[in-house]
Structure formats: C-alpha cells, structure tokens
Amino acid sequence: MAAQQDGLDYTKTWVGKLKAGELVFTLLAGACGSSVLSYVNTCSCALKFSFFVTVAWTAFINVLIDVIIHLLGLWERLLWIFRHSAVHTVLCVLAGIGFLIGSSLAASCAKDVCVTQKSTAGAASFFGFVCLALFALECFFHFKEYRSMQSEAREQSSAQDKPPDYYIEEKPTSGPGVV
Numbered sequence: 001m002a003a004q005q006d007g008l009d010y011t012k013t014w015v016g017k018l019k020a021g022e023l024v025f026t027l028l029a030g031a032c033g034s035s036v037l038s039y040v041n042t043c044s045c046a047l048k049f050s051f052f053v054t055v056a057w058t059a060f061i062n063v064l065i066d067v068i069i070h071l072l073g074l075w076e077r078l079l080w081i082f083r084h085s086a087v088h089t090v091l092c093v094l095a096g097i098g099f100l101i102g103s104s105l106a107a108s109c110a111k112d113v114c115v116t117q118k119s120t121a122g123a124a125s126f127f128g129f130v131c132l133a134l135f136a137l138e139c140f141f142h143f144k145e146y147r148s149m150q151s152e153a154r155e156q157s158s159a160q161d162k163p164p165d166y167y168i169e170e171k172p173t174s175g176p177g178v179v
Helices: 001-012 014-035 045-069 085-109 118-161
Strands: none
Touching: 001 045, 014 045, 014 085, 045 085, 045 118, 085 118
16 A cells, blocks of 8 residues: 555656656657658658657657556665666656657658648647657756755765864964974
C-alpha cells in the first residue's frame, strides 16, 4: 500500500505532471506521424516521417517506462546512477534535439504534393514541437537540480577541508617571542 501512495504522490508533483503531458503528446505525435503516408517512392517525405516516428515512439517508450517505474514505487530501488539528474538531463536533451529535427522535417513535408494527409502531417509536427517544449522544460529543471547538487557537494567538500572549530589555535597574548 505504501508503494501505491508513493505512486499517487508522484502524479501530484511537477515532474509527474510534466511526464503525463509528455506521455500524451508523444503518443499523439507518434500516432499522427505514423498515419501520414507518402504515395510516391521518389518523395523524400517518407524518410523524414520515418525519422519523426522513430523519435516519437522512442520518446514515448522512454517516458512510459519512467512513469511505470515511479507509479509502482520502484524508483528508490534503482541504482543511484540511473536516478542521477545528469542522466535525465542528457536524455531530455537527446529527445529535444530529436523532436527539433523531426518536427522540422515533418513540418517541411506538411504541404508537399506527395503526402496524402496534409492536415495530419501538420498536426504531427505541431505535437512534435509541443513535445520539444515539454522536454526542454524538463531538461531545464533537471539541469537546475544537477547544478544545486554540484554546489552542495562543493560546500560539503570545503567544509571537510576546514579544521573543526575546537581545533582553532589561539594566538598567545604574552610570553617569549610575542611582540
């Protein structure tokens, strides 16, 4: 029951809400991108949409696994390296770059002659750009968390380098050699 409470608490956090938005919009981007057909073999839009669909479904599976791990309460059982904010920052940067390139390619084909569903292609590129914004926002938050972890580690290491308070040597006020 405690694991379910942790999972329900996750849905109330900003990361949980952001992940829910990413899950919905990557699903929409992947579904719209998959339904766009290019009927001419010489048209380059088929390759562009296959790249977009690959990015969308890869991001969807990544977000889905992350949400399932959090909802089941397995997050704290993972090794620390998988929970490190630098790993999440890199994954969000990769997803953002993929959606930037893929959505731009999909938008360039939205009005092409060889694409059968032009409005679906436009919707796919729109959802891709929304995913780009969501992943960029998550990347910003994870990067901020990573920077605060670094500054905290620097403060701890500088505190360890200082001698303890009880070891401070007082200067002699009188005696031989005091000027």
